[in-house]
Amino acid sequence: MRIGELAERAGVSPRALRHYEELGLLPARRRANGYRTYGEEDLRAVTEIRTLVGLGLSLEETRPFVECLRAGHPSGASCADSIAVYRQKLAEVDASLARLGAVRVELEAQLHAALRERAPVPRCELTLEEP
Amino acid sequence: MRIGELAERAGVSPRALRHYEELGLLPARRRANGYRTYGEEDLRAVTEIRTLVGLGLSLEETRPFVECLRAGHPSGASCADSIAVYRQKLAEVDASLARLGAVRVELEAQLHAALRERAPVPRCELTLEEP
């Protein structure tokens, strides 16, 4: 399988695959003419990468997973390093959630304060008491 | 007040203030020698910028607020454009929260799945039944 086919099957660009190779995430064998050659296991690796990136991991953080896969494990998450990355990422997500929650509260408070300031007379009863 | 003093009082770097000026967020008067001169209202503007950036707004998004302040309004959020930015940011934060929440669920699921796979025999009863 050449780079174009792998790219299409994995749903990424050839440029991205070359980028992964530059990072050492996706080492490719070469044919005599210099073309990169990939196998099914490379498709599995790229799929793993994209899934993890979709969960917010950086490319560097996917490294333990792809190495775990290449080491022959059934899942990229079968190795201790991968588990550690999962834990760390989960902690980061929790921190982000906490921060975003606080930000949300503050944003809403500021928004309502600004709205109150611009509409200083909220007369609800008057409109209700028209005969 | 020169740039160094404003920077210190606002808790930012002089470089940041020059950057804000480049963006047109913080226009500065100049003395005869070319030095930038600032007043108390500029400190208010920088404080507003930093507060909003702390809430996750980009510098561009703070523009309506600082312009609102310079227009003489008591608060940077007194103008319609600022309110709109608040609303939009709140929506973005809500979207991020939803996404992050889903990511968290998925991350935890993957983590637990990986842990189960690595510890295939969780014998709780055995340890409990020792006499």
Next chain:
DNA sequence: CTAGACCTTGCCGTCGGCGTGAACGCCAAT
């Protein structure tokens, strides 16, 4: 033989918010 569809390497561009350094000017104190 040639078109065109693929592949290669290499290198610059993007986005935001500045950091950092060069090379220089201004001013008060010693």
Next chain:
DNA sequence: ATTGGCGTTCACGCCGACGGCAAGGTCTAG
């Protein structure tokens, strides 16, 4: 007069994950 501590502009660097383009090589079909 000089030192030191301000200020100025200019311009590149950084981070991540590629996009895009140039200039060329390779293979297949007609």
